[in-house]
Amino acid sequence: MAARTVVRLALTRGTRAISEGRPRPTATITTYVHQGGARLVGSLPSTLRRGDSTHDPTDEEVEAPPGLASLGTLLAHHEAAGLTITVDTAGARRPLGGPADQAAYRILQEALTNAARHGTGHRARIQFTYTKAGVDITVTNPRSARHVNGSPRPGGGHGLIGMRERVTLLGGSLEAGHRDGTFRVHARIPAPAPDGVQPT
Incomplete structure (x- = not known):
């Protein structure tokens, strides 16, 4: 609905x-x-x-959806649970702003959750590639074929569908799949750089 x-x-x-x-x-x-x-x-x-008409909006402050500014907290959460995460960045890192920033965070959140639940080796790698047109985000983690082809967990599949729908609304794309013992999620998120900002 x-x-x-x-x-x-x-x-x-x-x-x-x-x-x-x-x-x-x-x-x-x-x-x-x-x-x-x-x-x-x-x-x-x-x-x-805010949908509940009986809720008094003055009772609590409505928090903004998280973005990449909260990435450090997300990484710390997974590392505390035993996941070793490597982060690499290519290009000039810059704020994405608005829905693109929120989509980037949600994709990383879902991809790291999948890596922690279904991956093998307790490690994951994040690659940011910033361009003038936006950012590419790639998350990879070791995963055996048994974990990919086994019985799905309850609600399995909805995370990838949600990520793809979120990126598609922004005019981007998302690919996810298993190859040679590695599960890879790759998202391309449009977020044009302001005039004067050039990727390195």
């Missing part, structure tokens, strides 16, 4: 933005809808928390 509501609201906001100006090409219309949907996905958790 929540997913259908997000789609309807995304289309409504995209259409409203278009109607306020002159007619635009189809590609631009699609961009408006993608941007509206991405903003809604980013704000959905706080929207759902």
Whole structure:
């Protein structure tokens, strides 16, 4: 139900933005809808928390969805549980902002959770590659074929589906699969760099 509501609201906001100006090409219309949907996905958790009409918003402060600024805390959590994590960065690291930043965090959160639950060797590697168009995030961890082809855990598969949907709303892509004893998650998240910011 929540997913259908997000789609309807995304289309409504995209259409409203278009109607306020002159007619635009189809590609631009699609961009408006993608941007509206991405903003809604980013704000959905706080929207759902406010959904109870009996809840007094002054009772507690609504927290913003986490982004890459919280990555250190996420890594520390998994390392304390026994997962050894290596982080490499290529290109000039920069703030992504808004939905792209939140999507990057959620992808890392899900990928590391999968590595801790299903990986072998208790280690994972994160690779950030920043470009002018956005950022590529690759998470790899050792995993035997038995863990990949075995019985799925309860709710299994929904994490990858959620990651893919989140990135697709931003106009990006996500691939995940097992090869040669390694499970790999690769996400490409569009987040154009401001003028004057050049990747190294």
